[in-house]
Amino acid sequence: MKTDIEIAQEAVLEPITDVARRIGIDGDDLELYGKYKAKLTEECLEGLREKPDGKLILVTAINPTPAGEGKTTTTVGLGQAFGKLGKRAVIALREPSLGPCFGIKGGAAGGGYAQVVPMEDLNLHFTGDFHAITSANNLLAALLDNHIQQGNELQIDTRRVVWKRCEDMNDRVLRNIVVGLGNKTDGYVREDHFVITVASEIMAILCLAEDMDDLKARLGRILVAYDRDGNPVTASELQAVGAMAALLKDAIKPNLIQTLEHTPALVHGGPFANIAHGCNSVRATRAALKLGDYCITEAGFGADLGAEKFFDIKCRIAGLRPDAAVLVATVRALKYNGGIAKDDLGTEDLEALKRGISNLEKHIENLQEFGVPVVVTLNAFVTDTDREVDYVRAFCEERGCEFAVSKVWEKGGEGGIALAEKVMETLEKKESRFRPLYEAELPLREKIERIAVKIYGAGSVSFAPAAERQLRELEALGFGNLPVCMAKNQYSLSDDPKLLGRPEGFELKVREVYAAAGAGFIVALTGDVVTMPGLPKKPAAYGIDVNEAGVITGLF
Numbered sequence: 001m002k003t004d005i006e007i008a009q010e011a012v013l014e015p016i017t018d019v020a021r022r023i024g025i026d027g028d029d030l031e032l033y034g035k036y037k038a039k040l041t042e043e044c045l046e047g048l049r050e051k052p053d054g055k056l057i058l059v060t061a062i063n064p065t066p067a068g069e070g071k072t073t074t075t076v077g078l079g080q081a082f083g084k085l086g087k088r089a090v091i092a093l094r095e096p097s098l099g100p101c102f103g104i105k106g107g108a109a110g111g112g113y114a115q116v117v118p119m120e121d122l123n124l125h126f127t128g129d130f131h132a133i134t135s136a137n138n139l140l141a142a143l144l145d146n147h148i149q150q151g152n153e154l155q156i157d158t159r160r161v162v163w164k165r166c167e168d169m170n171d172r173v174l175r176n177i178v179v180g181l182g183n184k185t186d187g188y189v190r191e192d193h194f195v196i197t198v199a200s201e202i203m204a205i206l207c208l209a210e211d212m213d214d215l216k217a218r219l220g221r222i223l224v225a226y227d228r229d230g231n232p233v234t235a236s237e238l239q240a241v242g243a244m245a246a247l248l249k250d251a252i253k254p255n256l257i258q259t260l261e262h263t264p265a266l267v268h269g270g271p272f273a274n275i276a277h278g279c280n281s282v283r284a285t286r287a288a289l290k291l292g293d294y295c296i297t298e299a300g301f302g303a304d305l306g307a308e309k310f311f312d313i314k315c316r317i318a319g320l321r322p323d324a325a326v327l328v329a330t331v332r333a334l335k336y337n338g339g340i341a342k343d344d345l346g347t348e349d350l351e352a353l354k355r356g357i358s359n360l361e362k363h364i365e366n367l368q369e370f371g372v373p374v375v376v377t378l379n380a381f382v383t384d385t386d387r388e389v390d391y392v393r394a395f396c397e398e399r400g401c402e403f404a405v406s407k408v409w410e411k412g413g414e415g416g417i418a419l420a421e422k423v424m425e426t427l428e429k430k431e432s433r434f435r436p437l438y439e440a441e442l443p444l445r446e447k448i449e450r451i452a453v454k455i456y457g458a459g460s461v462s463f464a465p466a467a468e469r470q471l472r473e474l475e476a477l478g479f480g481n482l483p484v485c486m487a488k489n490q491y492s493l494s495d496d497p498k499l500l501g502r503p504e505g506f507e508l509k510v511r512e513v514y515a516a517a518g519a520g521f522i523v524a525l526t527g528d529v530v531t532m533p534g535l536p537k538k539p540a541a542y543g544i545d546v547n548e549a550g551v552i553t554g555l556f
Helices: 004-010 016-021 042-047 071-084 098-102 119-123 129-149 201-208 212-220 241-247 282-291 303-318 331-337 350-369 386-398 408-429 444-456 465-476
Strands: 030-032 038-040 055-061 089-093 114-117 156-161 165-167 176-179 190-196 223-227 232-234 255-259 264-267 294-298 324-329 374-379 402-406 460-463 484-487 507-516 521-526
Touching (some): 016 038, 055 350, 055 408, 071 114, 071 255, 071 402, 071 408, 114 408, 129 156, 129 201, 129 223, 129 241, 201 212, 212 241, 264 282, 282 303, 303 324, 303 444, 303 484, 324 408, 331 350, 331 386, 350 374, 350 386, 374 386, 374 408, 444 460, 444 484, 444 507, 460 465
Parallel strands (some): 055 294, 055 324, 165 190, 374 402, 460 507
Antiparallel strands (some): 030 038, 156 223, 176 190, 223 232, 507 521
16 A cells, blocks of 8 residues: 555646636746745735635545544545536645654545545645744744843843743753853743743734734734733833744645645644644635635644634634535544544444434534534545544534545545535525634633633633632733633543543633733643644654655655
């Protein structure tokens, strides 16, 4: 069996100018990064504003398991399937982070015969967007420390610096550090921290900004520290906005690549959904809506994280209205939720399936809570049996969902035709009555509690004393109307990754709350989730190599 990278490397790509031309984009509207990658120009994006929107389809999933779900693979395959049916679809995805590529998860290009390409470029440096975001983040950190060193005119309280440095790599030893050691000229000694680039507020800002003016306004509102009287200090007061924007002037433009079957894909931005808002850029999604009859986008991890944030943060801020949601599951993952060991998932076990399907049930209910029609798809494995598939089909149809088996990993677009037809049938017959989960006016504490109880299934929420104080301060500063971005482990509906299936009545623990004022949301850290991941005992980096001809191996 061929690996994902072998399939991608054997693909015959079309010049990106040809891919663009089929969706009405001339060569003059592209900034080329070689033959197979390009950015859309500002003139191109401006010219799309008056065009009508296509249908907006969100692809999400059950909670991830070691068995794999295939959300990105399904997103890509669905776009290819629309092409097989003669429909014009444009895919809108996130860019991968280097951290998972060299860690444990791998890349984010899809898999099998449902991939976006060039796969190696995408999973490594791509067009440099993440490097630009990292540089902008760390420029602000450097300007902040330099301001303190050069006399501290803003009277910044060095014990209340909240801006962190970042890098796009899993590096646990940088979570908590001390800076300024050495001579007096080496800076002021204080505790500092790193987050992974995908958790940087700069990433969130880039993904939510409408244009350069909006980007600069959001950058200016970043809260970097508090002064000695407890007043917030912003990036604008540090005179950092212009230089940060200059670093981001190209990164703000969406990237265009293609699938293995030459379906256009706008891949732009990459916040994680467990520690950030988990959606690609608003600019890329809007462009895809204008360029295609169908825009197929995804949100990270399970629907409890990515989909909730897509609806409550991205759609709220950008004024988007999704028309349908595709919920991805696998028989193997459902049996894993039912308590079966990973090595035994290939054996038919209806009882385990019946126990584990409660996880799928909760995600169906959650998506319906937002008023969006749901199509459930099983990403097929050769070990799935007819009885298992029929049980899942009946379970979904009893709950008002369309259902289809997807074989896009094996067959590409051809394997997604049944799913595409179910999606089109749903769009035709079921009207989306999209609504956010909560009103903007609701107090921050009640927003967190509503997400925890309604989406996660918690019985209660406890707030650490520090979180209680932070909530009071943030509302006093006028941030009470912002949506909430929950930082929670991705493996369980709860804040305990070991609680599989559908845990109920648990206590969700909130340990810290802070404002991402530029992005326009409040972050609540729960359980033991961290914003700078570490590498596993055997990182994926051990298996990656490049030969004398420049061919990369081991990347997946």
